[in-house]
Amino acid sequence: MKHKLIICNWKLNGNKNFIKKYIKYLIKNYFILNLFKLSIAPPIIYIDYISKLIKNYNITLTVQNIDKHIQGAYTGEISIKMIKDFNIKYIILGHSEQIKYHNETLKDIFKKIILLQKYNFVPIICIGENYNEYKNKLSIKTCKKQINYLFKNNNIINNKNIILAYEPIWAINSKNNNKSNLLNIKHITKIIKFIKNYLNKINYNKNIKIIYGGSVNTDNINILINIKNISGLLIGTASWNIKNFIFLLKSIKLK
Numbered sequence: 001m002k003h004k005l006i007i008c009n010w011k012l013n014g015n016k017n018f019i020k021k022y023i024k025y026l027i028k029n030y031f032i033l034n035l036f037k038l039s040i041a042p043p044i045i046y047i048d049y050i051s052k053l054i055k056n057y058n059i060t061l062t063v064q065n066i067d068k069h070i071q072g073a074y075t076g077e078i079s080i081k082m083i084k085d086f087n088i089k090y091i092i093l094g095h096s097e098q099i100k101y102h103n104e105t106l107k108d109i110f111k112k113i114i115l116l117q118k119y120n121f122v123p124i125i126c127i128g129e130n131y132n133e134y135k136n137k138l139s140i141k142t143c144k145k146q147i148n149y150l151f152k153n154n155n156i157i158n159n160k161n162i163i164l165a166y167e168p169i170w171a172i173n174s175k176n177n178n179k180s181n182l183l184n185i186k187h188i189t190k191i192i193k194f195i196k197n198y199l200n201k202i203n204y205n206k207n208i209k210i211i212y213g214g215s216v217n218t219d220n221i222n223i224l225i226n227i228k229n230i231s232g233l234l235i236g237t238a239s240w241n242i243k244n245f246i247f248l249l250k251s252i253k254l255k
């Protein structure tokens with residue numbers, strides 16, 4: 001990946017007015033975006049609207065989730081086949097908020113990875129330990145278990161288009177979850193190194209790109225983006241205010 005990937009995860013935020021202003025400001029600062037591969041992950045209902053606004057620019061679109069079924073009686077869900085109708089590059093799978101609020105399991109995520117391979121989308125597969133596991137020094141064990149479950153027995157060995165997002169749950173939205181206001185960068189670096197080595201060792205897929213997500217902000221972005229083997233960042237809260245977000249991107253100094 002020549003340029004680092006920056007995914008803006010809007011989560012459950014935005015409306016047409018917000019989007020109009022956001023994209024206008026983004027495009028005004030377009031020169032900064034040439035330094036990165038930027039992808040916006042809006043609520044799915046706005047995908048078509050945004051794709052028209054960004055059509056002349058090198059910005060891609062990401063979907064926050066899809067259903068594990070392709071069609072049928074699944075009220076409220078979105079199918080990968082429908083996503084095919086739009087110009088979408090990445091799909092986030094296994095985000096901890098899906099696990100927490102919608103009881104998503106590793107088995108569900110595994111099924112979705114297979115679907116994405118079949119329909120040719122790039123999955124951004126989230127893994128990471130929760131706060132208790134982190135405190136009890138079980139981070140490596142947890143990540144190992146998740147990697148084994150998600151990457152064993154599926155045919156992704158040669159697929160170059162796989163992104164793994166290390167998103168320690170305790171670090172996500174840390175300002176509001178009272179767990180930690182300061183990221184433990186040493187720990188994050190250690191786990192990323194472990195993930196890289198482990199993927200190489202077990203030979204599941206040496207081409208998997210690793211990105212990091214969880215409370216990225218102006219204080220930590222330069223350390224996080226420059227961690228060895230990091231191909232990009234998944235940014236939630238800090239991407240919601242476009243002026244602050246551009247300021248954040250401008251503050252990046254790549255080593």
Ligand code: PGA
Binds near residue numbers: 167214
């Ligand atoms: P955050 O979210 O940047 O608000 O911590 C990251 C994420 O949930 O992907």
